[in-house]
Amino acid sequence: MPKTCFILNPAAGPSRRLDLPGLIARHFGALEADYEIRLTQFAGHAVELARQAAADGFRVVVAVGGDGTVNEVGRGLLGTDAALGIVPQGSGNGLARHLHVPLALPAALRRLARPSFSRMDVGVLNGHPFFCTAGLGFDAHVSRHFAEAGSRGVSTYLRVTLREYRRYRPVAVRADLNGQVLETDCYVLAFANASQYGNNAYIAPRADLRDGLLDVCLIDALPLGRALRVSLGMALGNLPQTRAAEYFQVPRGSVVARAPLGFHVDGDYLGDATEFAVELLPLALAVAV
Known part of the structure; x- marks a missing residue:
């Protein structure tokens, strides 16, 4: 032992x-x-x-x-x-x-x-390591207000998400995903090392901790109909098949936002910025599982 x-x-x-x-x-x-x-x-x-x-x-x-x-x-x-x-x-x-x-x-x-011992990839967003997910936009916005809610749990998270959904507006960004340049609005730009945020909410169900790539999920807008498809797709683990989000697999990327944009790593809100750099460190951490 x-x-x-x-x-x-x-x-x-x-x-x-x-x-x-x-x-x-x-x-x-x-x-x-x-x-x-x-x-x-x-x-x-x-x-x-x-x-x-x-x-x-x-x-x-x-x-x-x-x-x-x-x-x-x-x-x-x-x-x-x-x-x-x-x-x-x-x-x-x-x-x-x-x-x-x-x-x-x-x-x-x-x-x-x-x-059993193995190794896993580690992501880094603006110098902050993450092991599960990191992201810009609405998920970071929700993380900020969830931390201020005074209580934890799924019910609090859902309540905060529904309340802030009515208030949040996307931000225009220029994203360079390992050489592929996108000019787009950003409602959510999630960098997934693992498949889910938690509570079996699968933002990137095909993510692999050992493939040397980040699964990037882009949602440029979230009108009500698409929001329902995204929610159901995350719950069922088939969000890529719904075509409610766009996916990329990259080892690194950068983002420039037109206005300050909130970001989080592993669910912890870290603040707002207008420039972001993300990369993956292959097999950088040993795990006991």
């Missing part, structure tokens, strides 16, 4: 209502495993804890939390020999779902006790 460090975000999802350290001790302690649990104390702390855990010789460093915690732990492990593990405890759990990590805590821990 690999030496394992659990980095736990006590504020993520159901974590606030569970004795996660006790449950981890019950499962890993019974196996006489070599493990530690380290708790995050502030935003960005998991990056530091993951980097230190790798330096301390842990073979597997486990993000116990949501997509934000996974992103921080993954960032801390870039350039190290340690592998990322996931115990999903967030609202969306996008990367965990793509990797088929069990959502039930006991099953996720059993899987980590005897993991």
